[in-house]
Amino acid sequence: MQFGVFTVSDITTDPTTGRTPSEGERIKAVLTIAKKAEEVGLDVFALGEHHNPPFFSSSPTTTLAYVAAQTSTLQLSTATTLITTNDPVKIAEDYAMLQHLAGGRVDLMMGRGNTGPVYPWFGKDIRDGIPLAVENYQLLRRLWREDVVNWEGQFRTPLQGFTSTPRPLDGVPPFVWHGSIRSPQIAEQAAYYGDGFFHNHIFWPKEHTQRMVEFYRRRFEHYGHGAADQAIVGLGGQVFMRKNSQDAVREFRPYFDNAPVYGHGPSLEDFSRETPLTVGSPQQVIERTLGFRDYVGDYQRQLFLIDHAGLPLKTVLEQLDVLGEEVVPVLRREFAARKPAHVPDAPTHASLVAAAGGTTDSTVHAAADDVTGRTVEEVQA
Numbered sequence: 001m002q003f004g005v006f007t008v009s010d011i012t013t014d015p016t017t018g019r020t021p022s023e024g025e026r027i028k029a030v031l032t033i034a035k036k037a038e039e040v041g042l043d044v045f046a047l048g049e050h051h052n053p054p055f056f057s058s059s060p061t062t063t064l065a066y067v068a069a070q071t072s073t074l075q076l077s078t079a080t081t082l083i084t085t086n087d088p089v090k091i092a093e094d095y096a097m098l099q100h101l102a103g104g105r106v107d108l109m110m111g112r113g114n115t116g117p118v119y120p121w122f123g124k125d126i127r128d129g130i131p132l133a134v135e136n137y138q139l140l141r142r143l144w145r146e147d148v149v150n151w152e153g154q155f156r157t158p159l160q161g162f163t164s165t166p167r168p169l170d171g172v173p174p175f176v177w178h179g180s181i182r183s184p185q186i187a188e189q190a191a192y193y194g195d196g197f198f199h200n201h202i203f204w205p206k207e208h209t210q211r212m213v214e215f216y217r218r219r220f221e222h223y224g225h226g227a228a229d230q231a232i233v234g235l236g237g238q239v240f241m242r243k244n245s246q247d248a249v250r251e252f253r254p255y256f257d258n259a260p261v262y263g264h265g266p267s268l269e270d271f272s273r274e275t276p277l278t279v280g281s282p283q284q285v286i287e288r289t290l291g292f293r294d295y296v297g298d299y300q301r302q303l304f305l306i307d308h309a310g311l312p313l314k315t316v317l318e319q320l321d322v323l324g325e326e327v328v329p330v331l332r333r334e335f336a337a338r339k340p341a342h343v344p345d346a347p348t349h350a351s352l353v354a355a356a357g358g359t360t361d362s363t364v365h366a367a368a369d370d371v372t373g374r375t376v377e378e379v380q381a
Contacts, residue, residue, distance in 0.1 A: 001335045002346045003328045004044025005037050005320070006079040006236060006303045008261075009057035012310035015258040020310075023056045027063070029313045034067045036317055038074040040324025046109065046303055048079035051118055054260060061094045068102035075348070076102055079236075079303075080111035080179060083140070084132040085122035087156065092143035092164040099169045104349030109198050110137060111179040112186075128155065130185050137176075137189065144173035147364050167362035175347040177234055177301075184215055191219030196232035196347070201292070202305065203262065205274050209235070210295040217297070230344055234301035235292055237276045238308065241322050245280035252279045259309035282326040289327075290334055298339045300346035302331070 007030055013020040021029070034045040045067065047060045057063065064076045076098070081091065099106045112129050119126040135153050142149050143164040152158040168174070177196035180186035181204060190197040197216040199209050213233055220231035240255075242248035249268065256268045256279075271277055278288045289302065306319045345351070353359055 001299070001332065001339070002043040002075065002301045003323075003331065004042045004046065004075070004077075004301070004303050005033065005306055005323075006044075006046035006048070006077075007033065007057075007307050008048045008079060008305070009050060009055045010260060010308060011054045011056060012260055012308070013258075014310040014312060015254040017312075026056055029307070029316075030057075030063065031067060031070070032313065033307060033316055033320070034074065035070055036320045038071045040320050042074070042320075042324060042328065044075045044077055044301065044303060046077040046079040049082050050115065051121060052115055061098045064106070065098055065101050068098070068105065071105075074105065076106050077177075078108045081108045082112065082118065083110040083136050084112045084129055085118050085124050086136075088136040088140040089143065089156075089159075089162070089164060092140055093166075095174055096144070096164065096166050096168050099174050099349075100166055104169050104353075106349070107175040107177065107347070109177040109179045112183075124155075130183065131155075133186065134189060137178075137193075141173075141193070144168050147362075163364050163366075165364070167364055169349070169362075170353050171360035171362040172349065172352045172356050174349075175352060177232075180212070184212065187212055187216040188219055191216050191225075191231070192223055194220065194223065194225035196234060196300070198234035198236070198301070199296075200236040201276050202236055202238055203275060206276065206292075206295050209276075213296045213299075226344075227342070229297055229340070230342065232344070232346065233296060233299035234303065234346075235276075235296065235299060236303050236305060237278070237289070237292075238305040239277075239285050239319070239323075240279045240306070240311075241282050241285055241319060241327070243281060245284060248279050248281065255309040255311055261308070263309070282322055285327055286330050286334075289331055293335070293338065298335075298343045300344070 011021060011023060011026050037045050047063055048057055049060050051058050060078050068076055095106065095108055112133055124132060132155055135155055139151055147163055149159050149162050177198040178186050178190035179198040179200065181200045187197055199212055201209050217228035217231045221228040240248055240252040242251060253268050257263050262271065272279055278285050307316045
């Protein structure tokens with residue numbers, strides 16, 4: 001099972017000091033968090049995509065490429081790649097390039113985001129959200145799997161004889177998770193293609209998460225990708241830990257109360273009771289996280305949100321130390337002991353290459369250059 005952290009890239013005032021970090025400070029802080037995640041033994045770092053304040057992450061591939069150069073084992077992912085408002089051609093190119101630069105340590109999570117105005121900003125209609133997600137992803141898959149694509153759809157101009165470059169590393173596209181907290185159509189899409197399904201698991205009670213994951217598992221089996229319990233599932237969640245649970249609650253309360261996502265609503269106690277938010281001791285986080293298996297089954301990826309709501313970098317790095325030293329080692333051991341042998345691990349580039357029968361050079365050499373008219377043989381001569 002993979003464990004890691006994700007960030008939504010918010011720039012939020014620290015309610016205990018009144019200080020708001022700059023964009024530059026938060027960008028550098030996220031780089032530090034990613035490197036620290038690898039240092040403490042975590043598997044995954046995921047970054048969201050937003051195009052409006054108070055968020056800074058408008059270009060996840062740029063940031064993740066830099067992180068790839070600073071790390072050696074960390075799996076790089078997105079907490080959301082906006083499949084609805086990004087051009088699938090650009091997604092195909094950008095993430096294939098990142099895949100090459102990172103040596104295959106890349107996957108991505110497709111989503112629609114939670115900012116309605118992003119649709120008109122990129123020339124789209126929010127009422128087309130689901131059809132856009134379906135059509136754009138269908139095209140993206142073809143761009144990664146077919147050397148030459150002829151395509152016509154509803155939402156973008158047609159393609160004639162188009163080759164997306166670079167081609168996927170070793171001939172294998174990045175693994176895709178489909179993220180949704182409310183739309184069964186997205187769970188259906190993930191199941192149809194045999195992709196992963198990621199439920200953020202932050203805002204909703206466990207019964208909602210259970211229904212969404214169960215639906216995905218049933219449909220995964222229906223489409224012939226394996227038994228329902230072999231479907232690829234990921235969960236999110238937010239935690240805050242101190243050695244003493246009372247200290248954790250006291251320290252985190254002002255951040256929760258003023259958080260841009262869920263502040264000024266239910267109390268910390270009510271929210272913790274009704275959702276997977278866990279504020280307490282490391283042991284409480286271990287027990288709560290192990291309990292997720294009781295209602296979603298064996299799953300492959302667990303990501304924690306730890307830098308939201310204005311928490312200072314020093315505190316976030318302390319949280320990473322606790323995760324790496326006290327929490328994740330226990331979770332690894334306990335989840336592994338409970339997982340049946342037939343339940344797969346989270347896909348990696350190496351496992352996908354092996355499943356494809358080995359590496360292939362997927363480079364496409366055009367018969368003749370459109371600009372010069374010279375063939376490959378003439379250029380090489």
